[in-house]
Amino acid sequence: MFDSLQDRLGSILNGLTGRGALSDKDVSAALREVRRALLEADVSLEVVRGFTDRVREKAVGAEILKSIKPGQMVVKIVHDELVATLGETQVPIDLNAPAPVVVMMVGLQGSGKTTTSGKIAKRLTERQGKKVLMASLDTRRPAAQEQLKVLGEQTGVATLPIIAGQGPVEIAARAEQAGRLGGYDVVILDTAGRTHIDEPLMVEMADIKARTRPHEILLVADSLTGQDAVNLARSFDERVGITGIVLTRVDGDGRGGAALSMRAVTGKPIKLIGVGEKMDALEDFHPSRIADRILG
Ligand code: GDP
Numbered sequence: 001m002f003d004s005l006q007d008r009l010g011s012i013l014n015g016l017t018g019r020g021a022l023s024d025k026d027v028s029a030a031l032r033e034v035r036r037a038l039l040e041a042d043v044s045l046e047v048v049r050g051f052t053d054r055v056r057e058k059a060v061g062a063e064i065l066k067s068i069k070p071g072q073m074v075v076k077i078v079h080d081e082l083v084a085t086l087g088e089t090q091v092p093i094d095l096n097a098p099a100p101v102v103v104m105m106v107g108l109q110g111s112g113k114t115t116t117s118g119k120i121a122k123r124l125t126e127r128q129g130k131k132v133l134m135a136s137l138d139t140r141r142p143a144a145q146e147q148l149k150v151l152g153e154q155t156g157v158a159t160l161p162i163i164a165g166q167g168p169v170e171i172a173a174r175a176e177q178a179g180r181l182g183g184y185d186v187v188i189l190d191t192a193g194r195t196h197i198d199e200p201l202m203v204e205m206a207d208i209k210a211r212t213r214p215h216e217i218l219l220v221a222d223s224l225t226g227q228d229a230v231n232l233a234r235s236f237d238e239r240v241g242i243t244g245i246v247l248t249r250v251d252g253d254g255r256g257g258a259a260l261s262m263r264a265v266t267g268k269p270i271k272l273i274g275v276g277e278k279m280d281a282l283e284d285f286h287p288s289r290i291a292d293r294i295l296g
Contacts, residue, residue, distance in 0.1 A: 004296035010071035042257035086287035100179030107220035109193035112248035118151035135160035135175035138192035248274035
């Protein structure tokens with residue numbers, strides 16, 4: 001496999017002891033390695049450019065200290081900048097609104113929306129003692145509503161009774177009403193996906209949003225799709241307006257680049273990561289852990 005970025009920067013910079021400050025030339029050589037490592041981690045090119053510019057600004061002219069090797073110094077600058085770009089702190093799901101708080105899950109088909117709805121519902125029920133109602137608005141895929149019902153039974157979370165023939169907006173309105181009348185704290189709306197972004201999907205999402213006024217709109221995106229995930233995040237944010245991102249299949253992604261790109265492009269926090277198919281395979285997103293992974 002590749003040498004870690006730490007090793008590569010060390011071999012470029014660690015001979016510089018005894019000099020006053022990092023020169024533009026030293027930093028340029030190091031930044032070539034940083035750029036390569038980021039691209040290997042599947043960070044998008046536009047994000048890489050802005051990122052390396054900011055690292056350059058901080059590194060050129062930095063005093064070479066006796067106590068720390070120049071390579072480590074640049075690694076620290078890169079690490080801190082990665083964490084800053086990824087959002088510094090962990091941002092939880094915001095339930096700070098009158099009950100029932102509506103959480104709308106959006107994303108492409110197969111991204112893990114239904115699974116993640118179940119995981120979030122389970123977590124809110126078990127860890128925060130919330131009374132949660134889930135509803136599937138996916139009337140296109142015949143088995144989708146049934147799939148959510150089964151997940152609800154497995155996790156002990158209530159699901160909205162299925163009424164055949166209703167459209168997504170009608171179901172959303174019914175879910176919100178059932179949430180209100182039933183004394184639920186949270187209503188999770190699992191919307192329908194498509195294989196790709198298209199106009200009818202965006203119109204449907206906007207209609208559901210207008211009808212239910214969700215407090216959170218979470219984009220569920222597959223981390224393995226790399227650049228596509230970034231375009232997806234941009235489109236959903238521009239057209240629907242998202243409040244956060246859940247990155248799934250992080251268990252199969254050793255690189256972590258999609259996280260950096262999505263956060264940089266939308267400015268919206270990655271709140272949670274999916275790390276497996278099981279209902280408890282959901283973790284808080286920690287910027288520094290992904291930064292460590294990208295640094296290698
Ligand atoms: P949806 O079409 O967006 O609702 O996607 P599903 O929730 O049906 O998920 C599609 C597939 O991805 C299922 O087989 C899930 O078990 C799987 N899946 C979802 N999230 C994760 C994850 O974080 N890691 C792994 N390995 N698989 C996942």
